[in-house]
Amino acid sequence: MYLCSVATLAEEDYIKAIYSLSGIDGNPISTSSISGYLGVNPASVSGMVKKLSAKKLLEYKRSHGTSLTAKGKKLAIGIVRKHRLWETFLVEKLGFSWEEVHDLAEQLEHIRSEDLINRLDGYLGFPKTDPHGDPIPDKSGKIAQTGLISLSKLGSGENGVVGGVGNQDSKFLKHLNQLKVGIGSEVKVLNINDFDKSIEASIDGKKIFLSDKLASQILIFKD
């Protein structure tokens, strides 16, 4: 209905899912993993992959998997850009907290207008990262490296500053809020438990315990 419909809503969700699952290097993705990620039936994925393949947004080889074409990747990056800019808007301008914005941005990312998103980018001051520390692709699709590493990669005695999270789950983010861990928090690893890799750390001077699972999703700039 609006402008040229490059891709339907459902198509965009598939493209984004494949992009997320592929990682930076663009590994081929299995039908079942897409199915699991999107919570749809594998049969539905088969059909959609065929359709998107015909549109040249991805390539599919049986028993090898699906990977995005340059065109598909460009579309995916555009969606990620929109998502992260909207998240930034919601937090910076409308005062939402970081655990509230993901689902809203999921809706807003489908708004079709290059012009709108570029203006929003400018309005926000061309931010480099979103509220979760994820990099925001620029207008041309370039993504700056953040230099973030997982807190669980730090050794005992090492320290850094929290710069992002590896997960958008609102339960996880609320938990971080409770622990008073946020972007900018100073972390020092005091001790690593050999048995379960759980970490004893000081966050902004306060001592806390973190499971390995939790620590792995906290991203930091190493000092």
Place this chain on the structure above:
Amino acid sequence: MYLCSVATLAEEDYIKAIYSLSGIDGNPISTSSISGYLGVNPASVSGMVKKLSAKKLLEYKRSHGTSLTAKGKKLAIGIVRKHRLWETFLVEKLGFSWEEVHDLAEQLEHIRSEDLINRLDGYLGFPKTDPHGDPIPDKSGKIAQTGLISLSKLGSGENGVVGGVGNQDSKFLKHLNQLKVGIGSEVKVLNINDFDKSIEASIDGKKIFLSDKLASQILIFKD
């Protein structure tokens, strides 16, 4: 997928269309007029009306027409509120001009979140009207009267200030831009042509001619 889906996108478009066509008093609307307004086949309207009627969003009596229930009207006003707040945002914050925003707002109005729209309202300073001079319903659904009347209702020698437009068509709005007619312009009717009701007027001191059709869509505060 998100919150309870009170109405689908298509349903919302129907509700909004019926609301627009009904006017303030909520006149019953014929199937064919909805069909014409939305550019869909009358048969499609029949089906949708039946569906919305089952949802208690509207009432339908054959050969009498369709009118919104209180529930339907509330939904419609909510959509109008969202549309006008987004238009205001696009113009005030992102620097769009008034003829560019209608189609974008048509997309944004379907974003589902009460919280978001109330925060946006606050962020914009609880505006009373949108960039076209249309009143923005408040959180509770109340719509302030603007006191605007059509320029074509003015008599010769009378004057006022432009406060809005009765039409969102971008060709119409661009034409007004060319004539340097905008909200706040001071108008004085100099002469009304008896034959075709066209108007000779001065806008901010400059003399221009307006067809009746054009003048009828320019809304003013009468001095």
Place this chain on the structure above:
DNA sequence: AATTATTTTTAGGCAAGCCTAAAAATATAA
């Protein structure tokens, strides 16, 4: 009242996206 015109509904189809169930292909294990 009867004819004509208009409006509205019914009937039957189509495309998108999802589903389940069953078949086929591939991978793993014995």
Place this chain on the structure above:
DNA sequence: TTATATTTTTAGGCTTGCCTAAAAATAATT
């Protein structure tokens, strides 16, 4: 290699929302 398990595809259905064509109802004319 054969048997078992997993993954993937095909086949057939469902819902939403649109379409066209034809039938039916209502309104307007003569």
